Amino acid sequence: MIDGTAVLETVNLGKRYRRKWGLQDCTLTIPKGRVAALVGPNGAGKSTLLRMAAGLDQPSVGNLRVLGESPTSGSGDLKERVGYLDQERPLYKSFRVAEMLRFGAKNNPNWNMAVAQEHLAQLDIPLRSRIGNLSGGQQAQVALTLCLAKEPELLLLDEPAAALDPVARDELLRILMRQVADCDSSVLLSTHSLGDVVAICDYVVVLAHSRVVLSNDTEYVLESHRILSAVHDGDLLPPPGVSVINSQSSTRGQSLLVRVELPIDETQWRVERPTLEEIVLAYLREGSPGAKDRHSHDDEGLGE
Amino acid sequence: MTEKPPSITFRLDPRSGVAPYRQLVDQVRNAMVSGLLREGDQLPSLRDVVTQITINPNTVHRAYRELEHLGIAEGRAGLGTFITSYSSRPFDATERESLERKLRDTITEARHFGISEEQILELITLAFRQDGDVRT
Structure with missing residues (x-):
């Protein structure tokens, strides 16, 4: 039975890299509308789970459903309904911010240019700036803005606020929360900051030694x-x-x-x-x- | 265009063991006791709160629902959430005097047992928490 109210469901999901398991025996359900945190030490399998959910990695064993579909064999429109962002921000350093927005608009049918411009204006990031000249924090904000402009139903974010100073981190998370308020997006984000989890997450998944040890409403x-x-x-x-x-x-x-x-x-x-x-x-x-x-x-x- | 400041500004203590929604509920209650919030005041909209502090909108929604459940606030369709009359009932001099007397008696008794001020305050906090547990 597939539960229509879940954005992510896994049953005994596992991923093996050569000899080592990156994720093992992972069974969890993340209900729709939640902002879920994925916490655990480095190497616990957080990125592995997010990459599989985004359809970038194939599971070795088990079942995985994202918005009711299989990320790797499902229909192509899942890519438009899911926004994925890891720490390797998909930005072209020589582009100007405005060019990056146009590039996004061309490649995404559901692109909301007004939302993207509103976010950037709130962040005081000029559209004429070259990506390469922006600070690390601003680049992270632009990358998230591009991800949000697709207005995805589910956002998969791998440590979106890592390596940001406290102010940039707060602004980034606030923009994310505004999107949740405006679009009812569901979010699954990995983080090492338990303070962020309390502030913005209403669901928590704890991974340890490649397994789920806790998964519930905060x-x-x-x-x-x-x-x-x-x-x-x-x-x-x-x-x-x-x-x-x-x-x-x-x-x-x-x-x-x-x-x-x-x-x-x-x-x-x-x-x-x-x-x-x-x-x-x-x-x-x-x-x-x-x-x-x-x-x-x-x-x-x-x-x- | 001048924007009206919100009736209340929330804050969130991530190091507290109290659920975030309950922190907001407590802040509204405290604001009513201190007179910051009064009957008829409109609570900031979900989006305003999310713009004001970094918080999950679901938490704000949950807190407002809880305030409605407690009879402290009411949602008016299409308008927002407002502090109700029931909740902001002023507490009069006689009531205040009676409560103060009981508290003084308790403190005297506690001192008699050799209990410190910190321990007394801790007991009161605990009692409030248990009261909160019962009511929610």
């Missing part, structure tokens, strides 16, 4: 995790109804980051709310293939 993730601490000598058994993601001991106490399934007895444990960063880090540290959220979306799978 709100749900925040509400379903707690830090429990207690004063105790030696090991204390965790209360019933929790899964321990990560535990830390001190001389006289114990602190657990847990996923909560039942209300916790607050007389024995001090209960605090972890930040999203603490939760993601706990999953990344634990990061073992046995992480329980891995198959949380199995029941929404594609089937055959």
